[in-house]
Amino acid sequence: MSRPANLMELREEEIRAHYGAAAALLEGFDHAPRIGAAEVAPAPVERSPGIATGRRFRSTTPGLVTRSTARPDGVRLAERIEAVGGDDPLVSPMEATVLHGLRRAIAIALAVGEGFAGQTGLSELKKANLAGSLGADKKVAFSELLAAEALVVLGVFANATAFLLAPHASEMSVEVGSPEEVLTDNALLALNGALWELDQVIAVQASEEARLVACVLAFAEALMEKVSLRAQGAARLDAFTGADYRVEADDFTISGFTASRKARGTTLTMQFKKPHEVVGNHIAKYQAMKLAKMLMAYDFERKLNPFAELGGFIFTFMGDGAPGTGKTTLIQMMAGLISGYCENAGYAFRYQNFGIDNIDSYQGKSGQNAKAFVNNVLDPSVIGFGTIDDIDQIAGKRGDRQSSAGQQEVTAVFMEAFAGANTVVRGNCTFGMFSNYPENVDDALRQRAGARFLVDGPQTREDYIDILALLMGKRHDIPLGDHELYAAQEIKRAVATSFEGHSKPHEEGLRVVFDRVAGEIGALDTIAKLGTYLKAIQEADHRFTGRAIKNITDAVKVRAMDFELPDEWMENPDLFLFKSYDEKSAMISDLRQPITIDMVIQEINRYADSEFRYADKSDEVAIAKMVREFGLTEEAKRRYLEGKG
Known part of the structure; x- marks a missing residue:
């Protein structure tokens, strides 16, 4: 090289x-x-x-x-x-x-x-x-x-x-x-x-x-x-x-003044998963597979990834879904893919997870742990993948009196690292935040997730047959029946269907906004009309800020890069990985697709759906909590009066 x-x-x-x-x-x-x-x-x-x-x-x-x-x-x-x-x-x-x-x-x-x-x-x-x-x-x-x-x-x-x-x-x-x-x-x-x-x-x-x-x-x-x-x-x-x-x-x-570290990877003991073993979660799986290959385009000499320069690189993402829908399996799949690619190319791969055990009662220690985690993954001499599982428990909401000082420190570190004044995205690493309850994550921190991976698990009849067959294993004689195993997990067909499904909003609150704007100005087919729709979303949800627009446009650029780098490029590093930065950039540019109005509408709806979903859940949780407190107060009054009588 x-x-x-x-x-x-x-x-x-x-x-x-x-x-x-x-x-x-x-x-x-x-x-x-x-x-x-x-x-x-x-x-x-x-x-x-x-x-x-x-x-x-x-x-x-x-x-x-x-x-x-x-x-x-x-x-x-x-x-x-x-x-x-x-x-x-x-x-x-x-x-x-x-x-x-x-x-x-x-x-x-x-x-x-x-x-x-x-x-x-x-x-x-x-x-x-x-x-x-x-x-x-x-x-x-x-x-x-x-x-x-x-x-x-x-x-x-x-x-x-x-x-x-x-x-x-x-x-x-x-x-x-x-x-x-x-x-x-x-x-x-x-x-x-x-x-x-x-x-x-x-x-x-x-x-x-x-x-x-x-x-x-x-x-x-x-x-x-x-x-x-x-x-x-x-x-x-x-x-x-x-x-x-x-x-x-x-x-x-x-x-310059950038720290240089030995390119030492981590020895992974996790159980890797194959893509077909991730049932459902089509868009999340597809984007994770693309991102794994995107990371491999990183140029160690230029210390920059062509995807980061051309647009379409996912530096941070949020994976949310109910318990048991496959977030851990998605992590195992993505880490396994990157690890295999790096092993084949001779690159150092570093995977780290930041968990609840990194929160320390000693003042300042939690922030130091978070900073060390970020710096280890950012190390420009390795390909890095950092995960923050159950981030709603790890990073506290600002102003929440129930959050510990350690959780507040972690929130501050992650906010600065993911979109601060000194954040430099080289394209050698990515951070995934995962949560069953993303509505409990600080709004500003959640919005620093440039992409949203809805991890909703198996959805169709075919999905449920596939996951049952997968988990049953092979030590039985029960016939499969009239079903083509894993055909529904064929990624390109499933993803195309999933993206088309976002041509209209999924959340009721956003659907009302979409229908009203479309009724007033007609089809959303110009930049001006799209901007009108975005303003209407902001009026319905004040948290829909300029950072949300940036995340949407970044997601659109990812769609413009809606291709997988060929498997042979990963298998034979000389075909792509070991080429110069300029050669890699030119090869990627040749694969780029034009941005369409449908892409933009779908990405607006995908992102806004997630924000409305978080807001609805957050409001419901708050209401349920108040109802419970009112009930406890009334019961306490009743017992008090009975005792007094």
């Missing part, structure tokens, strides 16, 4: 040239913190002469004699890491791994910083400044470039550290908070501040070797996030963000 033209190879000799400087930083340097404050850790136990002290540090506990983790003789990070293992005078393999990873990360960061300085003219400005010949007209540019270089070096250091140590991570997690000593005066001072703060984190958090990697990874990821946010308002970073750097020896690609 060809590489993009803006990919710059970071040569090994350029990195190794900075090994000496990196090792010196790990050995020791002086740093007086400007922003951060030294942590406090327990005093070390006195030991016999000749045995090193300060091997273990624990978080402050009331009643213990403590001391500051700041060293009077400077920051000695290598010594701090070697002290984590306890009394063993030899460096353990894990300690050595962390030290080598940090040295490598620092060297890579310094090499990228050096290249950035050369590209932007900062190197010449530094020389002029040292010689005292820097003109007044260049001082602003000099200051801005120094700050930019500091951010570049910090970002690459954090990114490389997380990338290099990720394979050694365990299930253990550590909370480190947001880094404070993020300095941008110059690159060296920036590294000093970051390493000083990492020294503090290890001193307090790494009470044992098992926690060491977790501490370093948590700090690196937090630093990457902080630097990325700071970089959004910084100047003169185009030379860095406009090019990708690659370190061949580590299989490490640097794309």
